[in-house]
Amino acid sequence: MARKDVLGRTGEQLAVDHLIDRGYEIVARNWRCPVGEIDIVARDASTTVIVEVKTRAGLGFGHPLDAITPVKLARLRRLAGAWCAEHEPGGRVRVDAVAVIAGRDGIVIEHVRQVC
């Protein structure tokens, strides 16, 4: 695996731990469909949460959340629709973003709710 993929995997695992700590229930990871891939599907009480994880090794190329562009947001909405069509979870649906910055001086996790 390339270094960036290792970083991405690690970041996703850190995000999962973070969500579990906050009381989320993990429903699926790396769910794929023709539209693309959802990093994490979780449940926050009755709400289904589609989580996009962005991991960076530093801020040299900008904040990870800066990499979530309008195009990516639109795809996340379509993915949320695809997930709901297949699993019919009921209740509310939300899209969150989690930024993992794994720099030299430790790991910072930022969780932004309801990004679209």
Added chain:
Amino acid sequence: MPVARTRAVALTGVDGSLVEIEADLANGLPAFTIIGLPDTALGEAKDRVRSAASNSGLELPSRRVTVNLSPASLPKHGSAFDVGIAVAALATTGALALEHVAETVHIGELGLDGRLRPVAGVLPAVLAARRAGARLVVVPWGNRAEAELVAGIRVIAAATLRDVLAVHGAEIEPPAEPIEPIPSPPVVESRTSEGDLSDVIGHPEAIEALQVAAVGGHHLMMLGPPGAGKTLLASRLPGLLPDLDADAAVEVSSVRSLAGLGVGEGLVTRPPLEAPHHSATTASLVGGGSGLVRPGAISRAAHGVLFLDEAPEFPSAVLDALRQPLETGEITIHRARSVARFPARFQLVLAANPCPCGQAGTGDAECTCTPHARRRYLARLSGPLLDRVDLRLTVRRVGAVQLTGVEGGAITTSEARARVVAARERTRARWGEHGWSLNAHVPGTPLRGPRWRLAPADRASLDRALERGGLTMRGYDRVLRVAWSIADLEGDDRPRADHIGRALYLRKGI
């Protein structure tokens, strides 16, 4: 949610109003939006602010930052809001003292490296901030001298965004190497007065008329063949005018600041001279522009002289646009979203050739124009405009006799100015209690009223001209004003028959 506030100034014309800049930090994907009717230059502030902040050692928060410029309905132009936007946005992180930020007015443009660039219009903006009760204003280092001309408000000149943030209590590491502040743009020297009045050879009548014009603030027209010295004479007029008083100096300096000409170390004290070319458009003369309204030549000539050489060559629509500011002394420019006001109390000097070939009436050469062409040429100066011109003068070519004739006797600019200052003193002593500083501004009723009415014997020639229809009622009043100016210049208490006669000649001299 943390909301930070600070203040800036939005200028419309020479008037400014305080604008509150609020920044809100919301939980969301990183974004930076500016709302509140920004124009393009102001909308681009977000990119300047982001770069300047990160190059100054403080990052903008990676959240959704919304900046609102309030009142939201007032259109805002230009880059002078950059510093305020940056400070408000950075204050949402809690790194700055919020109350101190909220009380401060920020003016200035940001460079990408975080340095503050000087902007136009700092003097009127600081004046507006003081009027609105602000006590502290931060300006770019390059505008330091201009801002410090305003008394009664504390001015902090900052070279970089770091300096501004330090004012508000931010703890940032000092830069690795000292940063050179951006200097103020060079001051464009105003054409006030070139050369001395004693350079003028001959033309005793014209020199006298120039002094009368300077005393009373009368508009002047000179008609004469090419090479007679009209331009030379007109360029000497600003030199004859007394120094500007305090209010006028502030107004002239404010217009210079708005026009981007620079103010320099002190207020402008000499009356300006503006001499636009005859290809000038209406907008360049009276001011205008889409969006941001800029002052035109008549505002830059306020409290000074507007010299229109080759006046008939100006488009007549341009000349007629001068009629209203000539009456009111100011120009208001209306746009869909705003009304801008500029001062425009200028003294108009027109110069024209008598006909297209310029030879009519000179006696030196034959005029080759048809009568029709000659008529049409001067008819381009409309009646209503000419009616506002009190002194109309024919300037003849200087002959060899005058050139080689008696030396000396020519009056210098400083001598003439001393005479004018003394005469204006008499004017002020007489009309000061009524609030008129110049004879040209005195209304007709008091001139003809019981207190200032002249003896019938003195005004006989004037009454006769009115009876015969050679003069309108307005013209009658204007001759009276010129007569008062001549009397003031000569140190007499009241105009006598001789003064009236000369005033009548100066009005009807063409």
